[in-house]
Amino acid sequence: GESVGLHLPTLSVQEGDNSIINCAYSNSASDYFIWYKQESGKGPQFIIDIRSNMDKRQGQRVTVLLNKTVKHLSLQIAATQPGDSAVYFCAETLEDGKLTFGKGITLSVRP
Amino acid sequence: DAGVIQSPRHEVTEMGQEVTLRCKPISGHDYLFWYRQTMMRGLELLIYFNNNVPIDDSGMPEDRFSAKMPNASFSTLKIQPSEPRDSAVYFCASSPRQGVGTEAFFGQGTRLTVV
Numbered sequence: 001g002e003s004v005g006l007h008l009p010t011l012s013v014q015e016g017d018n019s020i021i022n023c024a025y026s027n028s029a030s031d032y033f034i035w036y037k038q039e040s041g042k043g044p045q046f047i048i049d050i051r052s053n054m055d056k057r058q059g060q061r062v063t064v065l066l067n068k069t070v071k072h073l074s075l076q077i078a079a080t081q082p083g084d085s086a087v088y089f090c091a092e093t094l095e096d097g098k099l100t101f102g103k104g105i106t107l108s109v110r111p
Numbered sequence: 112d113a114g115v116i117q118s119p120r121h122e123v124t125e126m127g128q129e130v131t132l133r134c135k136p137i138s139g140h141d142y143l144f145w146y147r148q149t150m151m152r153g154l155e156l157l158i159y160f161n162n163n164v165p166i167d168d169s170g171m172p173e174d175r176f177s178a179k180m181p182n183a184s185f186s187t188l189k190i191q192p193s194e195p196r197d198s199a200v201y202f203c204a205s206s207p208r209q210g211v212g213t214e215a216f217f218g219q220g221t222r223l224t225v226v
Contacts, residue, residue, distance in 0.1 A: 034214075043115075043202050043217025044154070089154060097142050097206070098167055099215055101154040 010106040019077040023090030030092035117218035129191040136205030146202040
């Protein structure tokens, strides 16, 4: 049968450092851009979102940046902690509510 | 609320058998999504519903897949007949409203293995 495990690009950071996870999107009509975190054995969990008419939004320890000119989205995590180790997905939603996900990146935090 | 509830958590079935995955969304949520996650394709949107009505099923791989939402508190994804390449983790998610925030809440997933 088909393997279910994820084989994704990995970003390795030292505990306490800042992490930057990048994502490119293709649909200019997207209404919202969202970052999700997926821990092993669990479903994706919402982190932060940004509306298409904004370029920056800050949350607790996280910041999302949107550059519509180059269709680029990034997630910055300040003072990365071991609990931040997970797979991170960027996602986008259209005005009709359709929610689609990018490929995902694995964040590994070194103690 | 207990969150999005999926059943079963694990399913092992033989090729050719019918498989039914179940989902109970969060009460009051208008949107329900079915996703399939594999190593090769990542997290794929199969179909989504708004107020129990299928809106976009363009992600459903083929006629062997079907999904229903008979009421606001229940949805099923059926595969008949199942094939080994259907092996994946299937997630159900629900969202309270269109566009704003788009915070979809995911279930724990159903890990399907077709042998």
